[in-house]
Amino acid sequence: MKLISRALLAALAVSIAAVPMAQARDNGPRHNQHDVRPVKPRTHLPQRYEKPRHHWAKGQRIADWKRRTAVRDWHRHGLKRPGRGQQWVKIDNEYLLISIATGIVAGIAAGR
Numbered sequence: 756m757k758l759i760s761r762a763l764l765a766a767l768a769v770s771i772a773a774v775p776m777a778q779a780r781d782n783g784p785r786h787n788q789h790d791v792r793p794v795k796p797r798t799h800l801p802q803r804y805e806k807p808r809h810h811w812a813k814g815q816r817i818a819d820w821k822r823r824t825a826v827r828d829w830h831r832h833g834l835k836r837p838g839r840g841q842q843w844v845k846i847d848n849e850y851l852l853i854s855i856a857t858g859i860v861a862g863i864a865a866g867r
Contacts, residue, residue, distance in 0.1 A: 809846075809847070811846075811849060811863055812860065813860055813861065813862065815859065815860045816860075817844075817846075817851070820851075820853050820858050823844045823845065824844075824845075825842045826842070826844065826850060829843050832850065832866075833864075834864055835862075840855050840856055841853065841854055842855055845866065847866075848865070848866040849863060849864065850864040850865075850866060852864075
């Protein structure tokens with residue numbers, strides 16, 4: 756019985772001592788001095804696409820203004836009341852007062 760308990764105690768001591776050594780072992784890739792390649796810097800970074808800004812002016816005709824939603828709460832945005840046959844339309848970050856019949860810009864206001 757003494758022999759078995761000593762053997763179990765010795766096995767337990769060896770396993771306790773072996774655990775930290777097994778965890779400390781480096782399992783990463785082995786690099787020699789000759790295997791290391793220099794890292795190339797990234798010369799091409801992805802470009803962010805930005806839509807070209809359009810500079811609106813009074814008297815310009817807007818072809819696709821009907822596809823834009825009309826601004827109904829013009830007073831909330833600090834805009835003046837549109838006249839008869841006109842409506843406010845928000846394009847990009849600007850409010851355009853457009854003539855409904857022709858699609859011509861009658862006024863411009865910067866968005867906030």
